[in-house]
Amino acid sequence: MPEKILMKGNEALAEAAIMAGCRHFFGYPITPQTEVAMHMSKRMPKVGGVYLQAESEVAAINMVLGASAAGARAMTSSSSPGISLKSEGLSYIAGSDVPAVIVNVQRAGPGLGGIQPSQADYWQATRASGHGDYKMLVLAPSTVQEMIDLVADAFALGDKYRMPVMILSDGLLGQMMEPVVIDEKKVDIPEKPWALSGHENKRKHNVVNSLYIEPPDLEAILKARYEKYDLIKKEEQRCEEYMTDDAEIVVVAYGASARISRSAVDAARKEGIKAGLIRPITLWPYPEKAVVSRMGTAKAFLCVEMSMGQMVDDVRLIVGGKRDVRFFGRTGGMVPTPAEVLREIKNIKGGI
Amino acid sequence: MPACSDALKSAFFCSSCDNGIIHIRIPISVGPNGLTVVCGHYGTGKTNFAINYAINAARSGKKVTLVDMDIVNPYFTSSEYAEILEKEGVKVISPSFATTNLDIPALPASMYSIFDTDDEVILDAGGDNVGATVLGRFSRKIIERGYEMLYVTNMYRPMTSDPEDSVMILKEIENACGLKATAVVNNSHLKELTVPSTITDSLQYAKEVSRSAGIPLVFSTVPRRIAGELPADECFYPLDIHVRTVWEKGEPIW
Incomplete structure (x- = not known):
């Protein structure tokens, strides 16, 4: 092969x-x-x-x-x-x-x-x-x-x-x-000493x-x-960060939405907007530390999901009202486009 | 190496046959009123090939109908590209619930129009023997009408990376649909990582598939962006890449 x-x-x-x-x-x-x-x-x-x-x-x-x-x-x-x-x-x-x-x-x-x-x-x-x-x-x-x-x-x-x-x-x-x-x-x-693998009369039986x-x-x-x-x-918190060092607008997205958001972040950067991306790899435990560490430069967070807004709850809990946390999503089998995410980034940029 | 049929030779404007490998100047499609079945293991790039093939045929002035027969897997099917195809003048016949949220494997009654038309007809079959089973229902009429069946294979797909495995999948497809492949299309690629050596490295593989299956290798495909960088003594079919994910589409978004 x-x-x-x-x-x-x-x-x-x-x-x-x-x-x-x-x-x-x-x-x-x-x-x-x-x-x-x-x-x-x-x-x-x-x-x-x-x-x-x-x-x-x-x-x-x-x-x-x-x-x-x-x-x-x-x-x-x-x-x-x-x-x-x-x-x-x-x-x-x-x-x-x-x-x-x-x-x-x-x-x-x-x-x-x-x-x-x-x-x-x-x-x-x-x-x-x-x-x-x-x-x-x-x-x-x-x-x-x-x-x-x-x-x-x-x-x-x-x-x-x-x-x-x-x-x-x-x-x-x-x-x-x-x-x-x-x-x-x-x-x-x-080794799994707890497993039900047969005690062969050599140890006490395990219970699961x-x-x-x-x-x-x-x-x-x-x-x-x-x-x-x-x-x-x-x-065990894990995430990938992309262009977040100086990011004023931090997009938070996982899975396929993160691929789309990354394209939008690239496009925003080309227009001079300081955008970045946090891509959670572990959703539980949620990468709280990364979100907290980006609150220094971030004026706003934007959660992008293929849902009506679920992960955004976690970001809001972490940010605790200290930053604006917005949501953009498509749902029902619809997939957001990089252009739509860019539009949201620009909307936020216009307001901060 | 087995040689191509006269129909395939004329369809692809073969200029010469050297060791059974056909040299192609301009890829068009199978002869007048032809019916071409495109089959293969799922994920080999059948649909992208079928779309190119249909568009090339339409651009050469033919009336073309492309039938999306993939009712097994509802993702990345040719129906999703109906807009591009129709803009090129290709008529698209799609499964009844294609591109919707339903998983109901049904072909429309208009499917039967392909046996009653002068159009060039291309059938984009579903993957593997499972996808090809759908063809079985029409095999008698397809045989009556006359057909070519192109078996698309990709060395970089794990289930077809060995010539013998690839031929095994072809045999399963043939058994499932009751039709026999007439030529091999080498569609070996690594998506955006495809470089000229990706393709030249696969030529020996493609010839082994052809030899072992007992049908000619009609050509190897090549992304148009690197088409000029391949050796002149082999046959290549330049492809545009239509089947992509939303972040790969590369349209200007600002």
């Missing part, structure tokens, strides 16, 4: 999982995610892995729970309506302290919504992917190459913190193709469970889990 190859985002997600040592994939087709499952169905038999098309999304996520509890690197993928169906399982995975990688190639919602790209599942991913007090790590790639890198990170982070990790993609990133370099790295899967009979026990476990979340907030 040539050194550089052309990959579709969805294929890259699947191939990267295989490279990361994932040999258990449980899926169910839904546009615009289906190529993840399709690629897995072709590749898994060749690498001694399991591709299983479950009878539903609910079944698939519970198979992930089972495989992960047994210590395997397991993955499932879907698109927005399918992720809603998986929410029960996500909560159980979080409550059972097992790692898992879940891909959401977002499409328009609510309900059946539509098959065109969207970023309207931000709240679901970062706030309420299921019931109960819990968090998922959420990673947001914006190129096909980055998908490969982040899938590897997702498995590693999941194992490290024993929790679900979501790759939040969208229909545009999933369907487009870009040249990538596949760099086969040696994979170190850590999310049911706690006594309320004080559950409260103590949740508090301990939230200490872990605090550590993650401290250690």
Whole structure:
């Protein structure tokens, strides 16, 4: 195979999982995610892995729970309506302290919504992917190459913190193709002494469970889990900054919206407007430190999303009313253009 | 190396055949009232090729109908480029719900007009055997009308980077649609990273696909911006790049 190859985002997600040592994939087709499952169905038999098309999304996520509890690197993928169906399982995975990688190639919602790209599942991913007090790590790639890198990170982070990790993609990133370099790295899967891998009468049996009979026990476990979340907030924030050093108008966008916003920032700079871009790579934990550090030069922030405005809440919480935080979005399967984002930047520039 | 049919030779204005490789002066399209099926693994660049092919045919004075038969994957299909195509005088027949938010795989009744027209007809098939299955429903009528079927392959796509794998995908497509490919189009590229060596490095691959599939290599495609930098002793088909993402479109935005 040539050194550089052309990959579709969805294929890259699947191939990267295989490279990361994932040999258990449980899926169910839904546009615009289906190529993840399709690629897995072709590749898994060749690498001694399991591709299983479950009878539903609910079944698939519970198979992930089972495989992960047994210590395997397991993955499932879907698109927005399918992720809603998986929410029960996500909560159980979080409550059972097992790692898992879940891909959401977002499409328009609510309900059946539509098959065109969207970023309207931000709240679901970062706030309420299921019931109960819990968090998922959420990673947001914006190129096909980055998908490969982040899938590897997702498995590693999941194992490290024993929790679900979501790759939040969208229909545009999933369907487009870009040249990538596949760099086969040696994979170190850590020991999982907690896993249900068979005690062989040599140790006490392990228990993977999310049911706690006594309320004080559950409260103590949740508090301990939230200490872990605090550590993650401290250690794992990631973002990419572009031209933010002197930026008066800081655009904040992730995924495909960040690609569009970057073009708009370039155009604004050509017109002498000091614009920059913060591109969150982790959506939970949110890259608060970067936003705070740019409040020095920033007169205003502009959140660009393919939604009615969801991530903008996080920026507003961080900025705490000290700077103007605007929002521009297209939704329902519509994709903003660089020209539209530039117009918003100019509007803000006119007002400051 | 297998040789091209007379139809393909005349269609592409072949000037000579050397070792079975056709030399092309001006790429136009398959002969009068021809029907050309464009098939291949998904993501090889079928749609971008089909759009170029249709526009070139229309510019040569032909009446052209392009049928988007990709009802398997609703993203980056030729229906999205209907405006460009129609401006060039190409008639576009799209799946009933193309470019909408619906995922309903249905072809319109107007599809049947291709068997009742003098237009040059280009069928842009969906990817792989799954996409080509749709063709099966029309295969009898396509065979009756007469056709060429171009198999588009790209060395830089992981599933077709090995000639044998590529031929395997071709065989799956042929089995699914009941039609036989008549020529190979080498569309090896790396999108915006394509340089002349990207293409020259793929020529041996393309010839192996052709030999192993037992059908001629009609040409290799090349982005127009570097068309002049390729060797003169091989056949190349210059392409304009239509299929792009919104941030790649490069239109002046200010």
